[in-house]
Amino acid sequence: MSAVMITRKVRKWEKLPGKNTFCCDGRVMMARQKGVFYLTLFLIVGTCSLFFAFECPYLAVHLSPAIPVFAAVLFLFVMAMLLRTSFSDPGVLPRALPEEATFIEMEIEAANGNVPAGQRPPPRIRNVQINNQIVKLKYCYTCKIFRPPRASHCSICDNCVDRFDHHCPWVGNCVGKRNYRYFYLFTLSLSLLTIYIFTFDIVHVVMRSVDNGFLNTLKETPGTVLEVLVCFFTLWSVVGLTGFHTYLISLNQTTNEDIKGSWSGKNRIQNPYSHKNIIKNCCEVLCGPTYPSVLDRRGLMQEDSPVSTTCTAPPSSSSIAAPQTTVSTDTNAAPSSFTHTNSKVDQGCEAQNNEYRADIKESCNQLYRVLERRKNVCVKRRAISCVSTYCSCLYPFLIVQLNETAFLRSTNIYVISHLCSKPKKYLHILNNAVPKSLSSMLLTIIQTLQVVSVTLLRFL
Amino acid sequence: MPVFLLSSKFHNLQELRHSASLVTKVFIQRDYSEGTVCRFQTKFPSELDNRIERTLLEETVKTLNSYYAEAEKIGGQSYLEGCLACATAYIIFLCMETRYEKVLRKISGYIQEQNEKIYAPRGLLLTDPIERGMRVLEISLFEDRGSGGSSPSSSMSSGSSAR
Numbered sequence: 001m002s003a004v005m006i007t008r009k010v011r012k013w014e015k016l017p018g019k020n021t022f023c024c025d026g027r028v029m030m031a032r033q034k035g036v037f038y039l040t041l042f043l044i045v046g047t048c049s050l051f052f053a054f055e056c057p058y059l060a061v062h063l064s065p066a067i068p069v070f071a072a073v074l075f076l077f078v079m080a081m082l083l084r085t086s087f088s089d090p091g092v093l094p095r096a097l098p099e100e101a102t103f104i105e106m107e108i109e110a111a112n113g114n115v116p117a118g119q120r121p122p123p124r125i126r127n128v129q130i131n132n133q134i135v136k137l138k139y140c141y142t143c144k145i146f147r148p149p150r151a152s153h154c155s156i157c158d159n160c161v162d163r164f165d166h167h168c169p170w171v172g173n174c175v176g177k178r179n180y181r182y183f184y185l186f187t188l189s190l191s192l193l194t195i196y197i198f199t200f201d202i203v204h205v206v207m208r209s210v211d212n213g214f215l216n217t218l219k220e221t222p223g224t225v226l227e228v229l230v231c232f233f234t235l236w237s238v239v240g241l242t243g244f245h246t247y248l249i250s251l252n253q254t255t256n257e258d259i260k261g262s263w264s265g266k267n268r269i270q271n272p273y274s275h276k277n278i279i280k281n282c283c284e285v286l287c288g289p290t291y292p293s294v295l296d297r298r299g300l301m302q303e304d305s306p307v308s309t310t311c312t313a314p315p316s317s318s319s320i321a322a323p324q325t326t327v328s329t330d331t332n333a334a335p336s337s338f339t340h341t342n343s344k345v346d347q348g349c350e351a352q353n354n355e356y357r358a359d360i361k362e363s364c365n366q367l368y369r370v371l372e373r374r375k376n377v378c379v380k381r382r383a384i385s386c387v388s389t390y391c392s393c394l395y396p397f398l399i400v401q402l403n404e405t406a407f408l409r410s411t412n413i414y415v416i417s418h419l420c421s422k423p424k425k426y427l428h429i430l431n432n433a434v435p436k437s438l439s440s441m442l443l444t445i446i447q448t449l450q451v452v453s454v455t456l457l458r459f460l
Numbered sequence: 461m462p463v464f465l466l467s468s469k470f471h472n473l474q475e476l477r478h479s480a481s482l483v484t485k486v487f488i489q490r491d492y493s494e495g496t497v498c499r500f501q502t503k504f505p506s507e508l509d510n511r512i513e514r515t516l517l518e519e520t521v522k523t524l525n526s527y528y529a530e531a532e533k534i535g536g537q538s539y540l541e542g543c544l545a546c547a548t549a550y551i552i553f554l555c556m557e558t559r560y561e562k563v564l565r566k567i568s569g570y571i572q573e574q575n576e577k578i579y580a581p582r583g584l585l586l587t588d589p590i591e592r593g594m595r596v597l598e599i600s601l602f603e604d605r606g607s608g609g610s611s612p613s614s615s616m617s618s619g620s621s622a623r
Contacts, residue, residue: 080549094593099485128492135492145595149492163496185546273495287542289532290558294593 005304013297017095018159026297028087030172031157037086037172044082044190047230048075050223051197055204058221062207067200074193081186082171089293090176091162093143093151101144108139131272150273152256166255175255178293181286184249187242194238198231252281481603488521488597498528500589500597511601512582520574520586521597524567531563564590 013026021030030037048071056068096104108124124139126146137146140153143160147153152164154174163177175183201224208217218225248258252274257263263271275281486507491499502521504514541559545552571588579586579599587598 077549080551084550093595096595097592100487100592100596100598103485103487130492130495137492148490148595149496182550283539284534286546287539288534289538289560290541290545290553292558292560292564292590294590296591 005306007302007304009300010303011297012295012299012301015301015303016295016297018092019157020092020159022297029089029295029297030086031167031169031174033156033169034172036169040082040170040172043230043234044075044078044193047197047227048193050227051201054221054223055200055227058208059200059204063203071193071196071200074189074196078186078189078193081182081189084182085168085171085175085179085186086173088173088179088182089295089297090174091164091178091291092157092174092176092293092295093145093148093160093162094295095142095160096144104139104144104146133270133272135272150254150257163254164256178291181288184242184245184286187238187245191235191239191242194231194234197227198235201228201231249282249285250278252285483601483603486599486601488599490595497532498589498594499525505599507601508584508599511584512579516578520578523570524589524597527563527567527570531560 011026013022013029016022019032021032021034022028023030051071052068056071059067112121124146126137126139128135128137128149130149135149137149139146140160142153142158145160147160148162150163151160153160154164154167156167157174159174161174161176163180165175165180165183167174168183171183171186173179204221205214205217205224208220212220245255248255251263251271253263253271257271263269275284484507486505488500488503488505491501493499500521502518502525504517508517537559568588568590571586575586583602585600585602587600589595589597592598
């Protein structure tokens with residue numbers, strides 16, 4: 001069997017390892033589970049639309065038109081921050097290429113020396129001194145790199161992320177170096193929006209109740225109840241989260257470090273990344289440089305996909321003495337169409353199977369046309385039913401692996417096209433060329449059917 | 461400038477790619493002693509001992525480090541950029557190039573220039589760190605494919621470079 005390499009250009013995001021999903025041709029990068037993110041979107045958009053529908057007309061008239069305007073601005077800011085956090089690359093570190101991985105392995109082995117047999121090799125750790133503090137860099141077995149300080153491997157996205165904070169399901173993405181400030185601004189602006197809507201809901205209810213009574217107000221604006229409920233529960237969680245992250249930013253820590261207690265102060269370990277000044281820390285995290293993505297999702301690369309052609313296309317059609325000239329011309333047509341379609345074969349068993357089925361159909365049609373010329377209708381019918389039984393027996397075997405499919409394809413087209421002549425030759429080919437993995441039952445069926453159909457045709 | 465034995469073999473980058481075969485790759489790791497700022501170690505790898513002078517490589521690495529430090533500097537300009545971007549909900553980044561991206565372009569131009577002038581004549585090739593996730597500075601070591609025909613190839617290459 002020979003293999004033809006087809007090179008095609010693909011975008012790099014299609015070949016990135018890890019469990020991310022990409023949209024808009026690599027411009028958008030998210031985690032796989034997006035259900036909670038849609039819930040977040042729904043809650044925010046839903047609550048705000050209720051606010052604009054029910055409260056804003058009244059408040060714009062009775063208090064000030066600036067209220068809905070400011071709410072709209074805040075809503076747009078919240079949405080922008082949410083989408084920016086969700087869709088951007090959090091700071092994923094690409095995996096090591098094979099040469100780099102080998103280089104690092106060699107360095108590790110050189111550092112470890114000779115480990116006696118039976119003993120576990122020491123854990124792969126590199127010690128680095130940062131600001132008079134020893135920081136341990138761990139080796140990531142998935143990405144085959146020593147993780148930079150503050151990086152961590154996200155098991156949900158299966159990536160190492162730089163300055164890994166946490167994986168946020170509400171946002172549908174990891175929060176890392178590149179999108180932490182957007183995440184923080186999202187929680188901050190969402191808290192403000194929630195407080196704003198909650199306050200003005202209360203104000204609206206109070207103002208309207210003074211005129212109409214409490215129950216009537218609720219009847220007129222049923223959305224208010226929903227909004228108040230959503231805002232009440234959101235307030236506690238989001239405001240709390242914002243407060244927590246403000247505390248982390250002022251200390252220049254990540255959620256990951258806080259949970260693990262890396263800089264909790266025991267053993268005189270202190271955070272080496274902190275500037276010991278709250279304002280400096282805040283400025284570094286929020287107003288620091290905007291790091292670019294190192295993933296290059298939309299870059300182009302060449303991809304080689306092997307396409308197996310078979311060498312069992314007829315070596316010479318002239319050696320086959322067909323009883324009718326139509327058969328020989330048809331056989332010329334069948335292999336050429338076979339090889340032609342073979343060169344168009346896409347990756348994947350499914351595409352090959354479909355083409356295979358099409359080829360079989362075509363060959364059966366050809367044989368049918370040949371058989372139509374026979375005069376005896378009864379035998380013709382029996383022969384045709386034999387052939388179709390033969391083909392249908394082989395259809396289940398289309399689900400067989402790729403390399404076998406190509407083989408089956410070639411033999412079948414051979415067999416079907418040349419049933420009228422030299423059956424022994426094909427039996428011989430089948431006997432020698434059948435791969436070991438094909439069951440002997442299949443072989444028996446093929447041979448039986450072939451002998452039967454050929455014998456029947458002989459009587460015509 | 462001291463002349464190396466191998467310097468006559470390769471005269472430009474294209475020749476390097478066509479006539480050379482890759483021997484090995486050397487990786488210069490990140491230097492984390494000053495925190496998470498992007499810096500590369502100036503330690504000289506032993507595999508490059510007879511290929512290039514220490515001072516040249518150190519100079520390249522130091523210049524790269526200074527470029528990265530400039531990109532990641534937290535000062536007046538970065539605050540202004542950050543606050544302006546925040547005020548526009550970061551939409552301004554759709555039209556404007558960030559300072560970091562500008563410096564990255566400068567870096568890739570610098571690496572290209574260094575490759576052409578210094579590294580390719582010695583059979584080496586620097587890879588921009590951003591293509592390796594800013595983790596390593598990869599130096600590829602090449603050797604001339606035809607080991608016996610060094611003189612005719614050099615005369616051919618000198619002829620082609622003279623064009």
